[in-house]
Amino acid sequence: MAVSSPKSAIVIIPTYNERENIDRLLYQVFGVLDTIRDWRCGVLIVDDTSPDRTYKLVKQLQKRYKNLHLLLNKTKAGLGRAYLKGMDYAFDQLKADVIFEFDADLSHDPTKIPLFLQKIDQGYDLVLGSRYIPGGSIPSDWGLHRKFLSVMGNLFIATAMLNFSIRDWTGGFRAITRKVYQAVHSELTSERFSGYTFQIGFLHAALQKGFKVVEVPFHFKDRTHGKSKMGPEYIKNNLIYIMKLRLSDLFKNRVFKFVVVGGIGALVQLTTLQLWRQIAPFQLAFFLAIECAILSNFILSNIWTFSDRKLRPIQYPSKFIQFNLTSAGSILIQQSIAFVGERFIGLFPLFTLPIIAIGVDTGMMYAVVGILIGMFWNFFAYTTFIWRKKK
Numbered sequence: 001m002a003v004s005s006p007k008s009a010i011v012i013i014p015t016y017n018e019r020e021n022i023d024r025l026l027y028q029v030f031g032v033l034d035t036i037r038d039w040r041c042g043v044l045i046v047d048d049t050s051p052d053r054t055y056k057l058v059k060q061l062q063k064r065y066k067n068l069h070l071l072l073n074k075t076k077a078g079l080g081r082a083y084l085k086g087m088d089y090a091f092d093q094l095k096a097d098v099i100f101e102f103d104a105d106l107s108h109d110p111t112k113i114p115l116f117l118q119k120i121d122q123g124y125d126l127v128l129g130s131r132y133i134p135g136g137s138i139p140s141d142w143g144l145h146r147k148f149l150s151v152m153g154n155l156f157i158a159t160a161m162l163n164f165s166i167r168d169w170t171g172g173f174r175a176i177t178r179k180v181y182q183a184v185h186s187e188l189t190s191e192r193f194s195g196y197t198f199q200i201g202f203l204h205a206a207l208q209k210g211f212k213v214v215e216v217p218f219h220f221k222d223r224t225h226g227k228s229k230m231g232p233e234y235i236k237n238n239l240i241y242i243m244k245l246r247l248s249d250l251f252k253n254r255v256f257k258f259v260v261v262g263g264i265g266a267l268v269q270l271t272t273l274q275l276w277r278q279i280a281p282f283q284l285a286f287f288l289a290i291e292c293a294i295l296s297n298f299i300l301s302n303i304w305t306f307s308d309r310k311l312r313p314i315q316y317p318s319k320f321i322q323f324n325l326t327s328a329g330s331i332l333i334q335q336s337i338a339f340v341g342e343r344f345i346g347l348f349p350l351f352t353l354p355i356i357a358i359g360v361d362t363g364m365m366y367a368v369v370g371i372l373i374g375m376f377w378n379f380f381a382y383t384t385f386i387w388r389k390k391k
Contacts (some may be wrong), residue, residue: 002311003032003046005040006038006039006040007038007039007040007098008039008040008041008042008043008094008095008096008097008098009036009039009040009042009095009096009097009098009099009100009113009117009175010041010042010043010044010069010090010094010096010098010099010100011029011033011041011042011043011044011099011100011113012043012044012046012083012086012087012090012099012100012101012102013029013044013045013046013102013103013104014023014042014046014047014048014079014082014083014086014104015045015046015047015048015050015054015055015058016047016054016076017050017051017052017054017106018048018054018104019052019053019054019057021104021105021106022045022054022057022058022061022104023057023061024106024231025104025106026043026061026065026068026243028106028110028188029043029102029110029113030043030065030067030068031110032111032113032114033067033110033113034112035114036113036114036117038117038121039098039117040067041067041113042067042069042094043065043067043068043069044069044070044071044086044089044090044094045058045068045069045070045071046071046073046082046083046085046086046089047070047071047072047073048073048075048077049072049073049074049075049076049084049334055070058070064361066259067341069089069094071085071089073085078189079172080197080198080201082289083101083198084123084185084188084198086099087099087176087181087185088185091178091181091182096178097177097178098117098120098175098176098177098178099175099181100113100116100168100173100174100175100176101172101173101174101176101189101199102172102173103172103173106221107220107221108129108172108173108218108221109129109173109218109219109221112129112173112218113175115216116129116175116216117175119175119214119216120175120177123212124202124212124213124214125176125177125179125180125206125211125212126174126175126176126177126180126206126211126212126213126214127174127175127213127214127215127216127258128166128168128171128174128203128213128214128215128216129168129171129173129174129215129216129217129218130167130168130171130215130216130217130218131150131168131171131217131218131219131220132151132167133167133168133215135217135218136168136217136218136220137219137220138150138220138221139220139221139222141222142222153170154168154169154170156201156242157169157170157200157242160242160243160246161204161242161246163207164261166203166207166215167215168215169199169200169203170199170200171199171220171326172199173218174240176202179211180206180211183205183209183211183246184202184205184206185203185207187205188201188202188205188336197241200241200242200243201241204245234335242298247294249379254305254306254383255370255379257304258301258305258375258378258379258382259375261296261297261300261301261304261305262297262375262378264296264297264300265293265296265297265300266292266293267288268292268293269289269290269292269293269295270289272288272289272292272293273285273286273289276288276289290327291324292304294323294324294327295320297323297327298319298320299325301323301382301387302387305387306382306383306387307383309385309387309388309389309390311387320384322381322385322386323382323386326377326378326381326382326385326386327378329377329381330374330375330377330378331374333371333373333374334360334371334374334379337373341369
């Protein structure tokens with residue numbers, strides 16, 4: 001009976017001027033990797049041709065560590081590019097099943113690597129080293145401003161992403177399976193992911209694709225040698241990226257598109273009503289203006305709101321009739337709510353804002369409720385009958 005070979009894990013460590021740290025770092029990392037029995041482990045250094053010649057020291061250390069690999073970039077590519085090139089090399093050339101992201105400044109705890117692999121064995125696709133869950137921490141000697149930026153920065157990102165299940169969005173200590181990399185890496189090749197935004201972008205893309213993610217606590221240590229690569233642009237670039245991402249997600253959201261198209265339809269109705277009134281009686285002009293708005297909504301819904309479910313030209317006549325009936329149903333709902341409310345509840349003031357002398361009565365409330373329920377009906381009918389999900 002053939003014995004299957006152990007799975008492979010490669011720890012990727014990007015370096016730039018880390019000569020003071022690399023010897024001690026590799027001693028600690030390989031000291032842990034040598035204790036792991038169920039995985040075949042190695043280290044890949046991705047160096048951006050460091051001026052302090054870190055890569056030359058790595059070449060010397062390859063004589064000591066047989067599973068130490070070196071990938072040399074001709075120019076400084078940035079953290080994200082270094083990781084993507086390293087991942088591509090590790091999965092393709094080194095046949096890794098899992099890769100680790102690991103900092104070269106001794107801030108990450110290599111003794112946690114076996115626990116990360118344990119989580120992978122339990123079925124998780126992406127394991128995050130977390131400073132902000134019980135058992136994790138940031139340096140106690142950090143200044144108050146740095147602690148504030150770190151903690152509040154992650155809270156801001158979680159709020160912007162509407163995902164509080166992840167506590168550490170920006171950490172760079174991670175274990176990533178091959179299937180996550182294959183599903184995500186093509187989305188992260190643009191220039192905006194060359195720096196520290198890579199960590200947020202990679203995690204966001206993995207979560208969107210439904211991969212199983214878990215956090216493992218660790219104590220983050222500050223570097224003692226060399227200079228930090230993180231400058232003021234770190235905060236600026238992250239903020240810009242998050243805002244662009246949320247706006248992009250918003251414009252991809254079907255409900256948002258539905259509301260915008262409805263607003264455009266209202267403007268079309270008001271504008272065309274003025275035009276039709278120049279050549280037709282008011283009642284006819286009112287009907288034609290409504291029909292113009294319905295036509296506008298139908299076209300925009302087909303090419304934008306439901307762009308993934310576009311109708312075929314042969315379907316246009318029958319679906320446009322359905323669209324008209326749906327819109328008529330929405331109007332009927334609004335009118336019915338107003339009639340029932342006035343007939344059985346009555347009209348009376350709810351409250352008045354005395355400072356600006358504006359009153360709100362039940363009539364206005366019936367109108368708002370009717371509009372909201374009418375919108376719900378429209379969205380339901382559009383998604384269920386007119387632009388049904390393609391099988």
